[in-house]
Amino acid sequence: GENVEQHPSTLSVQEGDSAVIKCTYSDSASNYFPWYKQELGKGPQLIIDIRSNVGEKKDQRIAVTLNKTAKHFSLHITETQPEDSAVYFCAASSRTGTYKYIFGTGTRLKVLA
Amino acid sequence: DGGITQSPKYLFRKEGQNVTLSCEQNLNHDAMYWYRQDPGQGLRLIYYSQIVNDFQKGDIAEGYSVSREKKESFPLTVTSAQKNPTAFYLCASLRGTEAFFGQGTRLTVV
Numbered sequence: 055g056e057n058v059e060q061h062p063s064t065l066s067v068q069e070g071d072s073a074v075i076k077c078t079y080s081d082s083a084s085n086y087f088p089w090y091k092q093e094l095g096k097g098p099q100l101i102i103d104i105r106s107n108v109g110e111k112k113d114q115r116i117a118v119t120l121n122k123t124a125k126h127f128s129l130h131i132t133e134t135q136p137e138d139s140a141v142y143f144c145a146a147s148s149r150t151g152t153y154k155y156i157f158g159t160g161t162r163l164k165v166l167a
Numbered sequence: 168d169g170g171i172t173q174s175p176k177y178l179f180r181k182e183g184q185n186v187t188l189s190c191e192q193n194l195n196h197d198a199m200y201w202y203r204q205d206p207g208q209g210l211r212l213i214y215y216s217q218i219v220n221d222f223q224k225g226d227i228a229e230g231y232s233v234s235r236e237k238k239e240s241f242p243l244t245v246t247s248a249q250k251n252p253t254a255f256y257l258c259a260s261l262r263g264t265e266a267f268f269g270q271g272t273r274l275t276v277v
Contacts, residue, residue, distance in 0.1 A: 058209070060209070063207070086264050088264070088265070088266070090268075095270075095271070096271070097171075097257055097259075097268030097269050097270050097271050098210075098257070100265055100267075143209060143210065147264070154212065154215070155210075155266065156209075157202075157209035157211075158209050159207060159209045160207075160208075160209060
């Protein structure tokens, strides 16, 4: 079945360093790839997304890259800060009747002060 | 303020009981979703609804039921048939491609 693999499951970085989280998807029909940030005890919030007709998108310290041929997409956070500590989920979806997201298993990011 | 409200935040259920989790949105979104979140796993889809009076099973619908009588409301019932209901439950609604999540309900079987 369709799935999204996400790595690593945990990531610790020093404040100011960069963090990279990678996802691989299986459904070649996927055309929308959002990233969500979930803080403790809260629901996930969209932080950035990318569509299949774009290879890279950047929003301040956050960027996402997409390689459709390899079915890989990655989240890059530069100049990490303690408030970046959270669980990050990638997802892939395709419009086949309805938007049905397949989520990765999550990455717990810890930014060490 | 527009958004999605889930209640209660914490819920305790005795074995053999049915419980209903509330999800209300005032965003005027047609599509709504229920996900289950377990440690070390991604969000798994339980049920979804694209329009009032219509809903579809997701990947792990067994032991759950839903209704969609109003656009604003999409309650989830966890029945006694769900053998391992302890989890964090998330409701979401969809605008275009963006999913908006509620704050979640943590259900614990005691």
